[in-house]
Amino acid sequence: MGIEPFSDPKSIDLTVDIGGIKMKNPVTVASGTFGFGREMADFFDLSLLGAITVKGTSLEPWLGNEYPRTVETPSGMLNAIGLQNDGLESLINEKMPFLRQYDAPVIVNVVGQSLEEYAEVAARLDSVEGVDGLEINVSCPNVKKGCLAFGTTPEGTAEVVRAVRDKTDLTIITKLSPNVTDIASIAQAAVDAGSDALSLINTLMGTAIDPWTQKFRLANITGGLSGPAIKPIALRMVYEVARSVDVPLIGMGGIMNALDAVEFILAGATAVAVGTGNFVNPMAAVEIIDGIEDYLKKMDKSSVMEIVGKVS
Amino acid sequence: MGIEPFSDPKSIDLTVDIGGIKMKNPVTVASGTFGFGREMADFFDLSLLGAITVKGTSLEPWLGNEYPRTVETPSGMLNAIGLQNDGLESLINEKMPFLRQYDAPVIVNVVGQSLEEYAEVAARLDSVEGVDGLEINVSCPNVKKGCLAFGTTPEGTAEVVRAVRDKTDLTIITKLSPNVTDIASIAQAAVDAGSDALSLINTLMGTAIDPWTQKFRLANITGGLSGPAIKPIALRMVYEVARSVDVPLIGMGGIMNALDAVEFILAGATAVAVGTGNFVNPMAAVEIIDGIEDYLKKMDKSSVMEIVGKVS
C-alpha cells in the first residue's frame, strides 16, 4: 500500500496506448503527408512525435499516377498520388534504418491489390525491428483497382483485416474510408476481424475541372480531398465510430492546430494525426503536442485520457 | 423547308429543360437558402432566375431544431435547421400567391416522415397553380426520423419516388444525399422509379465542437456541411451520376460564381443551384447567369447545352 508519491501538480500525462503501441503523446502524422520522415527531420526531432506513420507501402514499387497529382481547393486540396512508393524492400533496407534512429514508434501504412499482397507485406514486416504497427489502408481512393473496393463494405474490410491478422502480432490499425453510407458498421467489422485500433478518416473522393481547358485538373480525374474543408465530416465520423466500437481511434482530417486536435479527442479519438497541416506548417505536429498540453493545463486536467470522448 | 431565319451571331441560348420544366437559363437556387423568395426579392427581380426552388415543405408545420442551428467551418458552414417550415397550407395560401407574381417556374422541395406524407403533399401540390416541379428531399441529414433513412438506399429512394409519382404529373426531381457509398446506384433507382430529373448534392453530415465548453456547437449535435468546402465532392458525384443515368441533373454544392457553375455543367449538370452562395452574396444567382453567358461567348459557344458534360 505504501505512501502515494508526491506528484508534480503541473505534470500532465500525455501518454496514450493505441492497441498496444505506447505513444508518449497523442500526436502522429497522417500517412502520405510525411514521407518516410527524412525530409521532416530537418524541421524537428522526430523523437518528439507520439508515433511516426509512414507513406503507404506495397509489396513491389508503385509508380503512382501521372502529373498533375494535386490541386488546391477551398480550404483543402485534392491529391491523386496513386500511392507512389518504392516498395517493401526499400522500406526495410533504406527507410527503417533511418527511422530506427528516433525514439518513436513507427506505424507502416500498408496497401495492396489483393488479399495475398496485404498478407505478404504484413508477414514480412512482422519481424522488422522498429516497426510497431501496421495501418491497413483499405480505403485509398486514387488507385483504380485494389484497395478501394475492400474498404467500402464491412465484408471486404473484414477480409483484409483477417488476412493481415493471420500473419502478424503487430498492432493492426485499420484505416477507414469516409466514402461510405455507414462508417460505424465497417468499423465494427474491422474490430470483429481483429483490428486493434482504427484510424479515420482517409480522404473524400472529389474532383476539379478547369473551365477554360474543359479538362479535369488531375491526370487521374478524381482525387482525395483533405484539409480543413473536411474537418466537420471527419469529426462527425470519429464521433459515430467512437460510440459504436471499443478500440482506440486515431482521428484525422483537417487538423491544423491544437484546438482542432482537441475537438477530435473530445469526439472520441485517443490519438490524432496531422496530414495536410504538415504542408502548411511543417512544425504543425510538434506545435500541436505543446498546444494540447497547454489546453489540458488551462482546463485543469492531468491527462489526455481524461478528455477522450468527453464531448456533451 | 423555307429559309433559315438569320440568327444574331452573338445571341446565346441559355435555355434548358429539366424533365419538362423549361428554364430560361440554367440557374436556380438551392432549397433552404432562398426562403420562399420574399426576402430575396428586395435584391433582384426573381423573374431573372431559371427557376425558384423553395424551402423544404411538409404536410404540417415543423418547428425545426433548437438554437444554435448554424456554425461556420473552413470555407463552409454546418446547418441543422431541422426543416422548420410553416407547412403545406401556408405554402399554398401565402407563399404561392407571392411567387406567382414572377415569371419563373417554381420547384417545391418536399419533405415527409412517411411515404404517405410525401404522397399527400404531392397530391395536393399537383393542382396548385404555379407549381412546376417537386424536388423530393429524401436526404435531409438534420431530421432524426424520416427522410434520411429513405435516401441512403436505392430501395428507400425508389419507394418515395414511386409514392410521389403515383400522385402527380408534375416534374419530379429527386434530391440525392452525398452521404452514401454509391450515389450512382441510388440515382438509377430514382430514375427507374419515375424521377424525371435529379438534383445533387444535399449537405454532407458533419459536426463541430467547442473545445472550451467541450460541447457540440449545434443543438442538434450534427448538421449538414455546405459551401465551397464541399465543391470537389459535389462535382465528383455529379460526374459519376451523369455517366450512369440519362435524365437531366441539377448540380449544386459550393457554387459561388459563374466558373464554379460551369464546372458543374461540364461535369454533366444541365442546370445548377446556388445555395450557401446566396448568403455570401445575395446577388450571386443573377451574377452567375450573366457570367455563364460571358463564358459561353468567350468560348465561342452558342448554347449552354453545347457544354453539358463536355469535360474530358
Place this chain on the structure above:
Amino acid sequence: MPNTPCGMKSIYDCKLIEQHEVSPGVWLSKLTGPEIARGAVAGQFVNVQVAKTTDPLLRRPFSLHAVDREKGTFSLLYVLVGRGTALLHRYVSGDIISVVGPLGNGFDLGDSPDAEHIVVAGGCGAAPLHFLCDSLCEKWGCEKVTVLVGGKSKDALLCEDEFREHGVLTEAATDDASYGYGGFVTQLLQAHLDKRSDASNLRIYSCGPHGMMREVARICSEHEVQSCQVSLENKMACGIGVCTGCIQKIKKQSQGCDPAWEYKRVCADGPVFEAENIIWE
C-alpha cells in the same frame, strides 16, 4: 415595431474612409454608403464581407453605430474577437468593402412626447445605442434621454464620452467599481427605477451581453415600464431572413393548442424585440 424602411436593403461596395482603435481591441470604422446612411434607422445592422477568399466564408453582422445622412457615411464600432474582425481591422482607407444593409428592424422610439427614455448599454452593446441616442435626441430632445453605460472596468466602458457629447445625461457603472457607480449597470438601472413610483412613461432600450439584457428585461417587467426593447445578437448565417438559422423563441400572442411560442428570425424579425416577448433560456 416593426420599424423597417422598405426596399432599401441591397449590396453596396462601400469605401473605407478610415478606421482606428478607440480603446484596446475596439475599433471604429467609417465607410461611405449614401443609401445605407439615408435609409437606416437606429437598431438596424449591416452584414459585412470580411474576406475576399472563402475563409472565413460568411459575412459578419455589425450594428450601425452612427450615420451621417448628409455626408452619406456610416460607422461601425467593433470588438476584435476572432478571425473575421481580425481581417476587418486590417483594411486601410480607400479599400472597398462589400456591405449588405441596412438589415433588420430598428428600435421603436414611441409616439408620446411625455415619455422618458433610458438607454442601457453593456460592453460592446454600446454600438447600436449611440445611433439610438442620436435618434432619440432628434425626435424627443436630449433632455428626455438618460444613458446608463456599464463595463467591467473604466477601461472597458465604451462610448461614454460620445454619449455625453450628445448632451444626454450619462451615468457609468463599473463591475470593479473603478469608476462611476460600483456594480453592474443593471443594478444602476434598478436603482433608477426603484426611485420612481410610476414607470409607465418610461421606455427602456438595451443592448449588451445576453445575461445583462435578460436582467434588464426582468427589472423592466417588475416595474411595468411602457416599453423595454432589447437588441439580440444571435449567430447568423445569411443575415437576410432566408436560412432561419438565427432564431429566437418569442411568445405567441394567443393561440389554442399550439406551443405558446414561435421561432422568430433575429435578423429579419429583430434584432430588436420587446423584452417581454422573449423566452429567455
Place this chain on the structure above:
Amino acid sequence: MPNTPCGMKSIYDCKLIEQHEVSPGVWLSKLTGPEIARGAVAGQFVNVQVAKTTDPLLRRPFSLHAVDREKGTFSLLYVLVGRGTALLHRYVSGDIISVVGPLGNGFDLGDSPDAEHIVVAGGCGAAPLHFLCDSLCEKWGCEKVTVLVGGKSKDALLCEDEFREHGVLTEAATDDASYGYGGFVTQLLQAHLDKRSDASNLRIYSCGPHGMMREVARICSEHEVQSCQVSLENKMACGIGVCTGCIQKIKKQSQGCDPAWEYKRVCADGPVFEAENIIWE
C-alpha cells in the same frame, strides 16, 4: 548537382521590408531572413504562406531573386496571377510573413574557369536568374556571362536593367519585335550557338515557360553544350519533398527491365535539372 546546403531549411517569420510594382502586374518584395540569405544558393526557392486563414490553404513557391548576405535580406519577384499572389501583394512593410526555405537544389555553376555561361530568361523566369547571374559573376567573373532575356514585348521584359547593372552582356528578344532581337529568345540562343563551332565549354541556364525551356533543351542537345540546366515550376502541395505531388519524369541512368525513367520530385530533387535528363511532354 545536387548543390544543396544541408540543414538550413526551416520555417522563418520574415519581416517584409518593402514591396513595389516593378512593371505592370510584377512585384518585387524584400524580406528579412538572415538564415535564408546566408544559406541559399541560386536556383533555390522559398515557400510562402500567403493567407492567415485556410483559403488559399497552401503555401506558394517563389524563387530567390536576390539575397544580401550581409544585410540578411532576400527578394522575390512575382507576377500577380491568382488569389495567392493577390493576397501577397497586399502585405505592407513591417508585416510578418511565414517563409519555409531555402528549398530545393540550386544551379550547378561548374568547376572550370574556362567555361562560358549563357543565361536564358523567359518572362517571369527571370526571377531566379538574377540571383544566378550574381553567383556566376562572383565565382567566374561577369565577363564570362551572357544573359538573353525574352518577353512578349518591351513592356513584358523583366529584369533587363538589373542584368545590365551586373555588368554582364545582356541581349533582349521580343516576340513582337518591339525591342532588341525580333523573335523568341530561343531563336536568339540558337543564333548564338550557331556562331560557334564548339559549344563544349558552354554552360546554359534557363528558366521560363515550359515550352521555352523545352526548346532551350532541344537547341542545347543539338549543340552538345557542356551543361544545360533548367528550373521547373511544377505545381506543389508541400514544397518539402513529402507529398510526391510535383513529380517530373526523369531519365534513369541505366537499368534492366524497369522503365527508362523515374519520377523525381521537383521541389526536393529539383527544381533545377539537367535538361537532357528531362522527359518533356
